[in-house]
Amino acid sequence: MTTLTMEKAIQFELRLAGRMSRLGTETAFEVLNKARALERQGKEIIHLEIGEPDFDTPKNVVEAAVGALRHGWTHYGPSAGLPDLRQAIAEEVSRSRGVKVNSDEVVVVPGGKPIIFFSLLALADEGDEVIYPNPGFPIYESMINYLGAKAVPIRLHEEKDFGLDVDELAALITDRTKLIIVNSPQNPTGGVLSRQDIRDIAEAIGDRNIMVLSDEIYNRLIFDGEHYSIMSVPGFKDRTILLDGFSKTYAMTGWRMGYGVMRPDLATHITRLMTNSNSCTASFTQVAGIEAIRGDQSSVEHMRAEFQRRRDAFVAGLNRIKGFSCRMPKGAFYTFPNITRTGWKSKQLADALLEEAGVACLSGTSFGDYGEGYLRFSVANSLENLDKALERIDQWTKKNL
Numbered sequence: 001m002t003t004l005t006m007e008k009a010i011q012f013e014l015r016l017a018g019r020m021s022r023l024g025t026e027t028a029f030e031v032l033n034k035a036r037a038l039e040r041q042g043k044e045i046i047h048l049e050i051g052e053p054d055f056d057t058p059k060n061v062v063e064a065a066v067g068a069l070r071h072g073w074t075h076y077g078p079s080a081g082l083p084d085l086r087q088a089i090a091e092e093v094s095r096s097r098g099v100k101v102n103s104d105e106v107v108v109v110p111g112g113k114p115i116i117f118f119s120l121l122a123l124a125d126e127g128d129e130v131i132y133p134n135p136g137f138p139i140y141e142s143m144i145n146y147l148g149a150k151a152v153p154i155r156l157h158e159e160k161d162f163g164l165d166v167d168e169l170a171a172l173i174t175d176r177t178k179l180i181i182v183n184s185p186q187n188p189t190g191g192v193l194s195r196q197d198i199r200d201i202a203e204a205i206g207d208r209n210i211m212v213l214s215d216e217i218y219n220r221l222i223f224d225g226e227h228y229s230i231m232s233v234p235g236f237k238d239r240t241i242l243l244d245g246f247s248k249t250y251a252m253t254g255w256r257m258g259y260g261v262m263r264p265d266l267a268t269h270i271t272r273l274m275t276n277s278n279s280c281t282a283s284f285t286q287v288a289g290i291e292a293i294r295g296d297q298s299s300v301e302h303m304r305a306e307f308q309r310r311r312d313a314f315v316a317g318l319n320r321i322k323g324f325s326c327r328m329p330k331g332a333f334y335t336f337p338n339i340t341r342t343g344w345k346s347k348q349l350a351d352a353l354l355e356e357a358g359v360a361c362l363s364g365t366s367f368g369d370y371g372e373g374y375l376r377f378s379v380a381n382s383l384e385n386l387d388k389a390l391e392r393i394d395q396w397t398k399k400n401l
């Protein structure tokens with residue numbers, strides 16, 4: 001018999017599941033931590049690394065949540081979401097995407113991210129192939145790898161305004177392709193796929209039984225052109241999982257509320273994943289979500305216009321810096337300048353700008369291998385700070401290039 005004594009502490013090895021070695025992360029949070037450490041040493045950093053609106057959540061939405069708390073919306077709710085919110089989302093998606101959506105096709109979850117995770121959990125077996133944009137939101141690749149599926153990157157091309165080449169897409173589709181992830185407006189490039197781009201993608205998929213995860217979390221942040229969803233393409237409604245949410249549109253990143261829209265049979269499976277993992281999304285936040293969707297939308301337009309002003313100023317400034325060239329992003333709140341003419345690798349340049357110029361941004365490689373040669377700057381900061389950041393980068397390049 002072994003006896004446990006307080007004096008003799010045993011070192012237990014941590015025996016993680018093998019799949020944990022395949023789990024990636026989002027570098028934005030790591031850079032934020034590094035920047036905060038520099039700030040603790042007394043350095044002043046301009047934060048252009050993190051992808052969240054710098055605005056407060058609109059007042060009417062906050063008031064709705066406070067009212068909901070006072071009225072007892074503090075209990076478990078249905079795993080798929082409150083019926084009234086699902087109905088409000090179904091109406092909004094029907095209107096904006098031009099397809100008839102019913103509330104039983106809507107699942108409300110804590111943020112947009114769980115729809116990525118749950119869709120992959122529900123659909124991708126080990127060895128199945130999932131095509132995803134590269135450079136792209138890093139969580140796609142991380143989750144595909146984690147589940148033991150095969151991550152198949154489709155390259156986004158700067159010269160196509162960060163659209164993809166449909167012939168390349170067609171060549172990547174195989175009998176094992178289970179899911180294709182499309183993201184527009186896009187993180188990190190700010191690219192927006194045109195109606196024709198989306199139709200070309202749909203044509204490349206044809207009548208194969210492949211699902212499309214259409215990440216449309218930035219759909220209300222468009223500066224040029226229009227948002228067009230693959231869900232709107234005839235024949236694609238049943239093969240599309242539309243991801244949208246409240247984080248970016250209503251500046252509600254910390255509330256954790258998003259949703260997926262999908263065929264009702266898949267919705268029941270995603271709901272089971274919710275029951276198993278979260279039980280439900282917080283009830284009082286969902287009541288506020290109804291107000292966000294049905295209430296006054298002027299703050300959405302105000303934020304969009306403000307991001308556009310900053311984009312215009314920041315891109316013009318970047319293009320004046322030695323070695324930088326930046327396309328005008330059509331949506332989201334990111335700029336993705338090409339920095340190959342600086343002669344620096346993306347990661348080294350991002351590190352140097354943080355440590356020596358006090359500007360936090362992300363290396364393009366945080367978004368996949370095809371992000372080499374680029375940096376991502378978020379314009380979710382004041383014009384004053386964006387100007388200051390441009391000045392600092394300019395000074396740094398004059399000294400170091």
Ligand SMILES: Cc1ncc(COP(=O)(O)O)c(C=O)c1O
Binds near residue numbers: 051112137217248
């Ligand atoms: C493309 C994309 N999809 C999904 C998300 C996740 O959004 P949420 O914070 O609502 O989970 C983000 C957040 O940065 C994103 O950029």
